[in-house]
Amino acid sequence: MAARQQPRGTGLVVQYEDLVPKSDWKDQPEATVLTIDLPGFAKEQIKVTYVHTSRMLRVTGERPLGDRRWSRFNEVFTVPQNCLVDKIHGSFKNNALTITMPKETITKAPNLPETSKTVAEKVKQLEEKRLLEEARRKEEEAEKTKKLLEEKEGILRKLQEEAKAKEMAEARKFQEEARARKLQEEARAKEKARARQLQEEAKAKEMAEARKFQEEARAKEEARARKLQEEARARQLQEEAKAKEIAEARKFQEETRARKLQEEARARQLQEEAKAREKLEERRLVEEALLKKKSVDGSVGNRKIIKPEDRLLPEVDYTKSIPGSAAKPVSGRASEVVKPAEEKQGSLEVEKNKKTEKGMMEKIKGKEMITSEEKKLMLNAGVAALVIFALGAYVSYTFCSSSSSPPSKPE
Secondary structure: OOEEEEEOOOOOEEEEEEOOOOEEEEEOOOEEEEEEEOOOOOHHHEEEEEEOOOOEEEEEEEEEOOOOEEEEEEEEEEOOOOEOHHHOEEEEEOOEEEEEEEEOOOOOOOOOOOOHHHHHHHHHHHHHHHHHHHHHHHHHHHHHHHHHHHHHHHHHHHHHHHHHHHHHHHHHHHHHHHHHHHHHHHHHHHHHHHHHHHHHHHHHHHHHHHHHHHHHHHHHHHHHHHHHHHHHHHHHHHHHHHHHHHHHHHHHHHHHHHHHHHHHHHHHHHHHHHHHHHHHHHHHHHHHHHHHHHHHHHHOOOOOOOOHHHHOOOOOOOOOOOOHHHHOOOOHHHHHOHHHHHHHOOHHHHHHHHHHHHHHHHHHHOOOOOOHHHHHHHHHHHHHHHHHHHHHHHHHHHHHHHHHOOOOOOO
């Protein structure tokens, strides 16, 4: 089946599909029967034409398939020689076109004489009948053709309207698709612009963050450098302060050492002066005691005369430390009389010695540090005070005992 296209005046292109139908010949005693299968065709869509010049039957037909497509066929069949052309007829049933072509029958006439007039009349009648039938058939064919043309025009008009509606729908669809495509392109362009804007914003944000990070890093480095400088300056100041403190401490130590040496020298001087005064006082007391005793002995002639060497006491070195047995050279009698003599006669000397010792102790306590030499000085001062106290007690006791003893008889 071939397909051909034929242009139309409406501007629509109609596509035709050529159909080659199946045909079958049957030879019967009275007629020859031609059967053509035409599925999908209607009776009004089929046209059968006899061509006298070529003694041929032309069978044509067209029917729409939809969507500007038509199916058509155009077949030509040769009419047999022994067929009566005037009596050819057809029928259309069950999608099959049946054309019956009657055969000529030769009937033997009786052997009766016929006149030429009767034969001429019969021929004339037959010819008239044939012409009438042919005219009637032509009229019927013309009506059928007109009807088919009208139907065909209606179908074409309907198809044109459908095609036009379809074209309008397609045009509308195309416009909608174009509009949708345009909207999609605009949306895509907007998305691209938005994406480009977002990328630029992200890039600007990243650059700003990087710049901020660099500034923060630079600020941190500057702060760290400033801190290091401040720490170095603080260390320098601390070292300077420490050096100054060390110098001041060294100076203070030197001043303290100098002051200490001065105080030690002064204490040594005071101690020596105190020792000298104590020696002088001791000598004075001894001399006073001796004078009193001498005066008493002078008044009493029987008194024993004390030798000059017995009047003076041996000198004692008070700077040396006296051990626990230092008081042993004093007689046991003197040690027994210490307390009564202290209670009776030595109250002034004891108070004086206590004050001297207390003053020396306060001076020594006022110092920041007590050295071994100062300890020795304190110990010597205490021993000296004790020795002075013992001597005073001894002198008092001796004086009292000598004054209370009875006078001796003269020899």
